[in-house]
Amino acid sequence: AQTVTQSQPEMSVQEAETVTLSCTYDTSENNYYLFWYKQPPSRQMILVIRQEAYKQQNATENRFSVNFQKAAKSFSLKISDSQLGDTAMYFCALGLIQGAQKLVFGQGTRLTINP
Amino acid sequence: NAGVMQNPRHLVRRRGQEARLRCSPMKGHSHVYWYRQLPEEGLKFMVYLQKENIIDESGMPKERFSAEFPKEGPSILRIQQVVRGDSAAYFCASSPPHGLLNGYTFGSGTRLTVV
Numbered sequence: 001a002q003t004v005t006q007s008q009p010e011m012s013v014q015e016a017e018t019v020t021l022s023c024t025y026d027t028s029e030n031n032y033y034l035f036w037y038k039q040p041p042s043r044q045m046i047l048v049i050r051q052e053a054y055k056q057q058n059a060t061e062n063r064f065s066v067n068f069q070k071a072a073k074s075f076s077l078k079i080s081d082s083q084l085g086d087t088a089m090y091f092c093a094l095g096l097i098q099g100a101q102k103l104v105f106g107q108g109t110r111l112t113i114n115p
Numbered sequence: 116n117a118g119v120m121q122n123p124r125h126l127v128r129r130r131g132q133e134a135r136l137r138c139s140p141m142k143g144h145s146h147v148y149w150y151r152q153l154p155e156e157g158l159k160f161m162v163y164l165q166k167e168n169i170i171d172e173s174g175m176p177k178e179r180f181s182a183e184f185p186k187e188g189p190s191i192l193r194i195q196q197v198v199r200g201d202s203a204a205y206f207c208a209s210s211p212p213h214g215l216l217n218g219y220t221f222g223s224g225t226r227l228t229v230v
Contacts, residue, residue, distance in 0.1 A: 004157075033215050045158070045206060045221035091157050100171035101214040102148065105157030 002027045004094050006106035013082055014114050020067075021077045021109050023092030031097040034068065034075045039108075040088040048090070051075065082113045117141070119209050119222035120189075127228045134194040134201070136225045140209030147190040148219065149182055152204040164190060197229045 004025045013019045025034070036048040051059045051068050058066050063080045079086055092106040120139040128134050140147050146165055150158040151174075160174040164184035175182065179197075184190040194201055204226045208219040 043204060043224050043226075045208075045224075047218070093157075095215040097215065100160075100163045100173075101146070101210070102160040102163060102171065102174075103150075103158070103215075103219070104160070107157050108155075 002029075002094050002096065002104045004092050004104050004106035006090075006092055006109050008109045009107070010110045010112070012112040012114060015082060015084060017082055018078065018080050019082055019111065021079075021090050021092075021111065023075045023077070023106055025073050025075060025092070025094045025104075025106075027073075027094060027096070029096050029098070033095045033097065034066075035093040035095065035103065036064070036066070036075075036077045037091045037093060037105075038086075038088045039091065045091075049077065079111075084113050084115060087111060087113045119144075119207055119220050121205075121207050121222035121225050123225060124223065125226050125228070127230060128197050129230055130198060131196050134197050134227055136192040136194075136205050136207075136227070137189045138192070138207030138209075138222060139189040140207075141220050144209035144211055144220070146210045146212065146214055147184050148208045148210075148214070149190075149192050150206045150208070152206060152224070154203070158206060161192075194227075197227075199229050202227055202229045 032053045034051045038046045049061045067076045089108045091108045093103040095103045149161040152158045162182045163171040179195045181193045204224045206224045208221045210219045211217045
């Protein structure tokens with residue numbers, strides 16, 4: 001069975017600061033994807049960034065980057081130059097390449113960016 | 116190109132009534148996934164469907180819940196004889212084949228409240 005754990009229920013930083021959200025996961029599979037999703041108050045689930053497990057290079061998308069440590073099963077999200085619009089719930093998710101294409105989500109981290 | 120459309124956005128049902136949640140996938144997407152989000156939790160996989168086929172329903176409760184994705188029309192998640200514990204946000208996502216590789220798109224969810 002696959003599990004995803006986010007150990008920080010809430011975080012709060014000042015605008016323009018850098019913040020890192022933690023995520024650990026467990027799976028016995030070797031081929032999988034990892035994702036970070038953002039859920040603002042509108043409830044829409046927005047894909048922030050994706051990492052293929054077979055790639056050693058960490059994924060980046062503008063101000064968002066990940067630190068993927070496969071041996072440690074760790075997948076943290078770094079947000080640089082944080083903006084007020086980054087305020088949201090952030091969910092880490094694991095998806096197996098084989099099979100039902102389903103995602104296993106962590107419990108989420110509520111991130112607040114203060115002006 | 117409209118995204119994944121879910122309706123209604125909010126649904127209130129009395130205990131014992133039936134709830135029908137609709138999901139129209141993105142144009143060209145033939146795969147649909149349903150997830151449930153309880154308050155302050157991450158999304159939990161329920162069921163994965165292709166047109167006229169249920170591929171994986173390992174996350175569906177054994178009783179009262181059913182899902183379909185007919186040849187024509189939206190996917191429907193049906194909950195019979197609702198109870199207070201069914202109160203949650205229900206999300207639909209759609210994708211082309213190999214959803215995790217090609218990208219899921221989520222709808223904005225239906226918030227079900229059972230009174």
